[in-house]
Amino acid sequence: MKKHIPVMIVAGSFILYFFYFSARYTIAYPPGESACLNASLFLVDKWDVDIKQGDLAYFEMNVENQFYPTGLRWIKKVAALPNSTVTVYENNVVVDQVKEFPLNISHIINTLNMSGKSIGEIEDYTRTLQLKNDEVFMIGETINSFDGRFWGPLKKEQIKGKAYAIF
Numbered sequence: 553m554k555k556h557i558p559v560m561i562v563a564g565s566f567i568l569y570f571f572y573f574s575a576r577y578t579i580a581y582p583p584g585e586s587a588c589l590n591a592s593l594f595l596v597d598k599w600d601v602d603i604k605q606g607d608l609a610y611f612e613m614n615v616e617n618q619f620y621p622t623g624l625r626w627i628k629k630v631a632a633l634p635n636s637t638v639t640v641y642e643n644n645v646v647v648d649q650v651k652e653f654p655l656n657i658s659h660i661i662n663t664l665n666m667s668g669k670s671i672g673e674i675e676d677y678t679r680t681l682q683l684k685n686d687e688v689f690m691i692g693e694t695i696n697s698f699d700g701r702f703w704g705p706l707k708k709e710q711i712k713g714k715a716y717a718i719f
Contacts, residue, residue: 580610580627580715588692588699591717594627598713603630605651608715609690615703619669627715628690628699629653634708638689639680640701645691659695677701 580594589608596610603609607630614622632638632647639646645653657677664671683689687705691697700706 578713580625582627588694588697589627589629589717590693591719593718594715595718596627596713596715600714601711603633603688603711603714605630605633605647608717609688609711610713610715611690611706611710612712613703613706614710615706617698617703618671619698625712626690628692628697630688631691631700632683632689632705634683634685634687636683636689637680638683638700638705640678642674642678645689645701647689653691655691655693655697655701656695657701660698663696671702681705 576597576599578596578598580596581592582589594608594610598610608627609630610625610627613620613624613626616622631645631651631653636648639649640657642658643654643656645655647653658674661671661674661677681689681704683705686708688708688711689700689705691699691701
């Protein structure tokens with residue numbers, strides 16, 4: 553019996569570590585039709601919701617839109633934090649007149665409009681938003697990203713964890 557104690561300790565340690573890891577972390581990947589980030593596999597820390605501008609965040613989308621049901625979990629880049637001013641132009645997103653994210657909105661609008669899923673014109677989405685003290689603004693990294701430029705800001709409480717691109 554004494555010779556099995558080290559094996560049982562190691563096995564018990566692995567089991568405890570597995571439960572800890574699975575409670576804290578999850579692996580996420582974008583669906584096949586979505587290519588809004590320059591990565592294809594993510595590790596999500598569900599216990600860390602302290603986000604900064606430029607971080608990847610895992611969030612629950614609760615903004616009504618015509619393409620995706622509410623309640624889906626998404627990963628996007630945090631473009632703006634609470635109380636920021638976000639200006640969406642045709643070719644970029646500017647935060648507080650300082651930080652610029654080069655994203656062209658015309659490609660996705662034209663693609664969706666041509667596919668029969670009309671979402672309007674570029675002018676419908678170029679605007680300036682003043683975020684409230686509980687709002688964040690999320691964006692993708694590619695021209696195919698359906699993001700905050702279309703649905704606006706999210707409540708910070710919708711953030712469910714910090715994401716890290718694996719590859």
